[in-house]
Amino acid sequence: MTRAISTIRQEGFTLIELLVALGIFLVITGAAFTLLGSSQQHYQVETQVLSSFQEARLGMDQIVRDVNDAGYPPPSFAGTDPTLFASTPFAWSPGYLTNSSCNIVASSGKPVCTTPGNFDLIIETNPNPQDPACALTPCPVQWIRYQLQVPPQVQVPTLMRGMVPKTPGPGDPDAATTAASVLVPFVQNVVNSPAQPIFSYTCDTTSAPQSPPLPCPNAAAADNSPANIRDVIVNLIVAAPLPDPKTGQPRLVQLTGRGRRINPSQ
Amino acid sequence: MSAGRSMRKRRKENGIALLISIFVLLLISVVAIALVVSSGTETAIAGNYRSATGVYYAALSGLEEARGRLLSKNPNSFLKTAPANFLPPPGTRWDIGYVRYVLNPGPADLADTRTTYPDVEYDNEFGPGKLGAANVVTTPSVWNVAPLNALPVPGPLYKWVRINAVSEVSLQRQVAPFDGHTPDPAKPIYYDGIRLTIDPTGAQEVLEITSLAVLPNGSQNSSQKLVQYLVAPVPITLPPFQAALTLSGSQNGTDPFFQAPTTNAVYAVKGDGDQDCNGNPLPSKVAVGLYGPYQGVGNLNNALNAIKGGIPSFPPPSTAAKSNYTGQGAWPDVEQLTAPFQTPSQLDSFVQTIVQNADVILPSGSTGSALTPLGMSPTNPLTVVVNGNLDISNWSSDGYGLLLVTGTFTYDPDTNWYGIVLVIGQGVVNNSQNGQNKQINGAMFVAKTRDASGNLLPDLGGASVSFLPAMQGNGMRYNSCWIQKAQPTSSYQILSFHEISQ
Numbered sequence: 001m002t003r004a005i006s007t008i009r010q011e012g013f014t015l016i017e018l019l020v021a022l023g024i025f026l027v028i029t030g031a032a033f034t035l036l037g038s039s040q041q042h043y044q045v046e047t048q049v050l051s052s053f054q055e056a057r058l059g060m061d062q063i064v065r066d067v068n069d070a071g072y073p074p075p076s077f078a079g080t081d082p083t084l085f086a087s088t089p090f091a092w093s094p095g096y097l098t099n100s101s102c103n104i105v106a107s108s109g110k111p112v113c114t115t116p117g118n119f120d121l122i123i124e125t126n127p128n129p130q131d132p133a134c135a136l137t138p139c140p141v142q143w144i145r146y147q148l149q150v151p152p153q154v155q156v157p158t159l160m161r162g163m164v165p166k167t168p169g170p171g172d173p174d175a176a177t178t179a180a181s182v183l184v185p186f187v188q189n190v191v192n193s194p195a196q197p198i199f200s201y202t203c204d205t206t207s208a209p210q211s212p213p214l215p216c217p218n219a220a221a222a223d224n225s226p227a228n229i230r231d232v233i234v235n236l237i238v239a240a241p242l243p244d245p246k247t248g249q250p251r252l253v254q255l256t257g258r259g260r261r262i263n264p265s266q
Numbered sequence: 267m268s269a270g271r272s273m274r275k276r277r278k279e280n281g282i283a284l285l286i287s288i289f290v291l292l293l294i295s296v297v298a299i300a301l302v303v304s305s306g307t308e309t310a311i312a313g314n315y316r317s318a319t320g321v322y323y324a325a326l327s328g329l330e331e332a333r334g335r336l337l338s339k340n341p342n343s344f345l346k347t348a349p350a351n352f353l354p355p356p357g358t359r360w361d362i363g364y365v366r367y368v369l370n371p372g373p374a375d376l377a378d379t380r381t382t383y384p385d386v387e388y389d390n391e392f393g394p395g396k397l398g399a400a401n402v403v404t405t406p407s408v409w410n411v412a413p414l415n416a417l418p419v420p421g422p423l424y425k426w427v428r429i430n431a432v433s434e435v436s437l438q439r440q441v442a443p444f445d446g447h448t449p450d451p452a453k454p455i456y457y458d459g460i461r462l463t464i465d466p467t468g469a470q471e472v473l474e475i476t477s478l479a480v481l482p483n484g485s486q487n488s489s490q491k492l493v494q495y496l497v498a499p500v501p502i503t504l505p506p507f508q509a510a511l512t513l514s515g516s517q518n519g520t521d522p523f524f525q526a527p528t529t530n531a532v533y534a535v536k537g538d539g540d541q542d543c544n545g546n547p548l549p550s551k552v553a554v555g556l557y558g559p560y561q562g563v564g565n566l567n568n569a570l571n572a573i574k575g576g577i578p579s580f581p582p583p584s585t586a587a588k589s590n591y592t593g594q595g596a597w598p599d600v601e602q603l604t605a606p607f608q609t610p611s612q613l614d615s616f617v618q619t620i621v622q623n624a625d626v627i628l629p630s631g632s633t634g635s636a637l638t639p640l641g642m643s644p645t646n647p648l649t650v651v652v653n654g655n656l657d658i659s660n661w662s663s664d665g666y667g668l669l670l671v672t673g674t675f676t677y678d679p680d681t682n683w684y685g686i687v688l689v690i691g692q693g694v695v696n697n698s699q700n701g702q703n704k705q706i707n708g709a710m711f712v713a714k715t716r717d718a719s720g721n722l723l724p725d726l727g728g729a730s731v732s733f734l735p736a737m738q739g740n741g742m743r744y745n746s747c748w749i750q751k752a753q754p755t756s757s758y759q760i761l762s763f764h765e766i767s768q
Contacts, residue, residue, distance in 0.1 A: 021282075028286060032293050039297040046300075050307055057315050065765065068322070072764040073439075076461045080444050128767050129438070130390065257319075262763035 041245045048240040052189060053253045056238040059159065059187040060257045066144050067232045067259025070123045073141075074263045083140040083166045089261045091115075091122040091143055092226040093174035104201060104229070107221040115174060116226055118197030119148035122173045124166065141166040145177035148190055148198060159198065159236070161186035189239045191252065202231040227265045233258050317489045321423070321481045322765075325493045328424030328477030331407060332368055333497055333758045336429070336473070338646075339625050345646060348405035355645055357543040357751035359471050360431040362392075362452050365400040368427040370407035372420060372482075378404070379425040383478055387492060387766060388428065391436040392451070400430075424479040431455070432474045432496065434464065457498035457761060470498045472761060492766040497758040502619050504686070504753070506605040507709040509555025509593070510537045510744040513573065513729040514693060514713035516558035516607075520728035521569040522712075524554065524576035526587075527737040531580055532703065534741040537593025543747040551744045553593035555603040557713065558726040566602055573600045576732075590741070610715035610723045617690050617715075620670050621651050623756045630654020630673055634661020634681070642666040647685055649754040659699040668752045672716075679704045679739025685752030691716050693729040697737050705740035708748040 013021065071089030078085055093115050095102050102113035115122050123144045131139050142163050150157045160183035164176050177183065192198050202213040203223050213230040214223075233256070240251040335344050344352050344366075354360055365388065371379045388397040408414055409421025434440055434449035441455055441462040455462050456469035463469055474496055481489035505512070515522035527533050537551035554573055560566035577598050580587040593599035608616075621627065625648040628636050632652050638661070642648050647667030655673035658681060665683040672691030679701035685708045689695055693714030714727030 025286070028290070032290055035297070036293055039300065043300045050311070053308065054311050057311050061315060061318060064319075069764050072762055074762050076457065076761055077437075077439060077441070078461050079440050084439060126764070129764075130766075262760060264760065264762075 038245070045240060045242050045245060045251060048242055049251045049253060052238045052240045052251075053255075055187055056236050056253055056255050059161075060234060060236055060255050062161075062186075063146060063232075063234050064257045064259040066123045066125065066127065067234075067261060069125045069127060069263075070259075070261045071263035071265060072125050073129075074265070076264070081168070083168050086124040086126070086141050086166075086263070088124055088227055089263055089265055090226045090229050091124045091173035093122075093172070096174070097172050101225040101227060103221060103224050104203070104226065105217045105224055107224060109221055110225070113226060115145075115147075116199065116201065116229065118194075118199060119192070121146045121199050121232065122177060124173070127163075143173045143177055145173075145183065146186070146199075147177075147183060148192070149183070154185070156188055157190050158185045159187040159190045160184060187236065187238060189241065190236060191239045191250070192235065192237045196235060196237060198235055200233045200235070201229045202233070203228040204230050229261060231258055231260050317481045318491075321479045321489050321491045322493070324423040324481070325477045325479035325491045327422035328368070328370065328407075328427040328479060329475050329493060329495050329763075332427045332429055332475045332477070333495065333760070335368075335408075336497070336499075336758050337755060339623065339649070339754075342408050344405065347408075347411070349403055350645075352403050352405055356647055357747055359454060359466070360429075360473060362431050362433050362436075362454055363396070363400045364430060365397065365402045366429040367402065367404040368407050368429075369404050370409055370421065370424050370426065372423060375425070383425045383480060385426065385428060385476075385478070387476060388430070391432075391438075393435075422479070423481055424477050426478055428474075428476045430474050432472055436474075462761075470501065472496050472498045473758070476766075490768055492768060493763070494766055495763050496761040498761055499755040500757050500759045502623055502754045502756050503616060504620075505557075505608065505613060505616055505688070505690075505711050505713070506603070507551075507686070507711065507744075507749055508603045508605055509552035509601075510535050510709055510742045511553070511731070512555045512557045512603065512709070512711040512713075513731060514557045514613075514715075514726045515569055515728040516726040517560045517562070517565050519558070519714070519723060519725035521572055522556060522728040523730040523732060524573045525732040526577050526741075527733045527739075528578040528580060528735040530736070530738060531587055532590070532740055533587070533733075533737070534590030534592075534743075536590070536742070537599060537744045540744050540746050543750065548746050550592075550594040552595065552601045552603065553591040553597075553599035553744075555601060557603050557605065557607065557711075559607050560602065570600050570602065574598055593744075607726070610713075610726060613690055613713055613715050613726075614722060617670065617672065617688075619756070620649065620668070620688070620754065621653075623754050624649045624651040624670075625667075626650045628652045628656070632656050634658040634663070634678075637661060637665060638663055644684070644751075647752050649752075657698070659697070662702075664704075666752070668754055677733075679737060682707065684708060684745075684748045686711070686749055689713070689729070692718075693727060695729075695731040697733050700734060700737045701739060703738050703740050706742040707745045708752060709744055710742055 071086045073085045075085055092102055092113050094111060101110060103110045104113055106112045124141060126141045129139055143166055144163045147160050149160050162177050162183035164182055167176055201216040203216040203219040204213045205211060205219060205223050216224050236255045238253045243250050334340050335342050337343060338345050352366055369379050371377055376382055431454040433451050433453055435451040441464060453464050455464060455472045456466050457472050458469035476494045478492050513522035535553045537553040540548040540551060542548055556569055577588050577591055579585055588598040591598035595601055626640055630653055640648055642665055644666055649668045651670045653672055656671045657676035659676060659678045662680045664681055666685055668686045670688045674692055674694040675689045677695055677697045678699045682704045683706045687706060687710040689712045693712050695712055712729035712731055714729050716722055
């Protein structure tokens with residue numbers, strides 16, 4: 001009995017035991033916190049990747065929808081007011097005002113388009129003819145421009161979007177959409193390199209309308225013009241604001257979509 | 267005792283181990299949940315985009331089904347598969363207020379998909395309450411009838427497609443002519459090949475096709491889409507019909523030959539008495555037209571007189587029979603047409619286009635018995651091509667539509683033909699049976715473009731229409747209504763497309 005009681009009293013940790021226990025505890029909690037820290041960092045990066053992904057998806061959805069609707073209403077709806085129909089699904093520059101076409105890909109004869117281009121596109125359409133917010137009924141046709149802008153114009157490479165009503169009389173879509181505060185940031189951190197165009201095009205061939213459209217660079221010079229654009233293939237590469245914590249490399253999201261112009265162009 | 271001590275010790279240490287394990291478990295759970303949440307969001311973003319794209323193409327497939335089935339030569343044409351009153355009778359227009367639906371219920375839907383997915387867009391366009399007052403007929407989609415309904419895979423997920431005519435009021439815009447006219451909500455819009463117009467002359471009626479598609483996760487906005495086409499039929503370019511009977515011939519080729527039945531006092535070719543499908547009188551056309559270029563007046567008159575020479579003086583010496591050839595000029599009305607003349611190769615390209623869009627192609631040597639099973643009727647005019655000779659002797663049914671014969675056409679007035687008869691190629695029409703007193707209502711165009719070996723001629727040859735002296739029949743009557751009804755359509759052209767914001 002006596003021995004048992006004294007044993008109970010002596011129960012407790014020796015210094016060694018305590019230090020060992022503390023050491024083990026520190027190692028385990030240290031590891032756990034390191035894990036927590038790195039996973040938090042990962043979580044933060046993943047969240048940012050996700051929001052970039054989300055932003056890019058929304059952007060892609062809008063671009064594809066605009067391209068699908070390009071050229072509505074077509075010239076056969078021609079009325080007395082030129083702002084109520086789209087003269088062409090895709091506006092171009094230079095030469096829009098004089099109705100002289102340009103070539104999407106450099107070839108002899110015509111000048112090369114500055115828009116539509118690899119990073120620039122102006123869609124002429126009426127996105128919502130029945131919009132009750134419109135003072136006029138139906139709403140006028142809009143020029144919707146997508147353009148990639150890079151520093152120092154903007155802080156980070158950004159795909160801009162802008163929409164202005166088609167101007168009656170001599171109105172140039174290029175000038176109208178580059179006016180101050182028309183283009184607003186749409187998708188940020190778009191990191192397509194010059195070799196990775198955001199917009200690439202297929203062109204209808206006038207010689208054989210029944211054959212599928214060709215990629216515009218492969219089309220004949222006569223067909224390689226904005227009026228012949230059939231598909232717009234959109235390739236968005238978006239970087240998350242923070243790099244990967246382990247490798248230090250930027251986290252990229254690449255999305256590809258395709259819009260097809262259905263409205264007739266003439 | 268020693269066992270008791272170690273037991274107590276273990277019990278205390280157990281407590282710490284439990285705490286540490288719970289703590290570590292908590293950390294791992296937090297990390298795991300974060301990962302699950304983030305990958306879940308990623309899947310949802312990708313899924314939303316996919317369903318938005320999917321539903322867009324589902325809606326487009328509805329538009330395309332309706333556009334395809336409007337064509338009479340489509341095997342699933344509304345003409346063959348829908349209720350008889352689905353399409354307006356041939357040659358008549360779609361009135362405003364004729365609303366037609368193609369319903370495509372999925373396995374879990376009600377048979378009438380408009381109950382679950384009501385069409386509110388119609389009233390948006392035409393005005394409140396207009397759909398309720400409309401003349402509505404429905405038909406199932408091809409995916410809901412045999413054989414496609416037996417497929418183990420579901421069809422496209424569109425719910426309904428609406429087809430209707432449009433007016434300036436529903437389109438909310440003025441169309442040609444821009445004369446300040448007041449938009450009439452009851453006047454349909456037409457397409458004249460260049461622009462929309464309310465003038466039906468030489469234009470085709472514009473139809474609106476609207477399709478609604480909803481994906482199964484229908485609670486989200488992105489998975490419901492309403493898209494709309496405006497379409498108009500593309501008529502096949504045909505040679506001009508300026509006369510009840512047109513015969514080819516040219517100065518550089520040969521003159522035409524015409525011989526009417528010499529003992530039939532009622533045989534007549536009439537360019538007058540023309541009317542449209544509503545019975546309204548139209549200006550007179552030429553009775554017998556000469557189609558082809560002639561340089562000298564003398565040569566032209568020789569050719570015209572040769573045709574007139576084929577019109578008998580019956581009973582001799584009366585000229586009464588000649589007065590059966592009435593039209594825009596004095597009888598017998600035989601004139602050179604004012605049409606821009608086509609070369610044999612251009613006429614041949616008309617032929618090729620018609621062949622490509624024919625409902626039926628028959629081999630050379632076909633007889634009337636090959637025409638009987640086609641089921642031609644006033645509401646089902648067909649485009650029938652015979653690659654060579656056709657002999658309709660003793661065929662006593664009636665024909666409706668466009669008949670193209672590239673060889674010799676052996677006619678028999680045992681039959682009425684309502685529509686267009688083209689004999690382009692050898693350009694020979696004759697008869698072997700004298701038949702009854704029936705007639706051709708519409709127009710007949712005979713042109714020689716090929717020689718006996720089938721080679722294209724450099725210049726238009728002389729058509730030959732030669733009937734036996736005792737052939738019966740009332741002859742030919744120009745009829746714009748039947749010409750219009752027989753006009754084949756190559757496709758329905760898309761005039762515009764847009765997505766309606768939901």
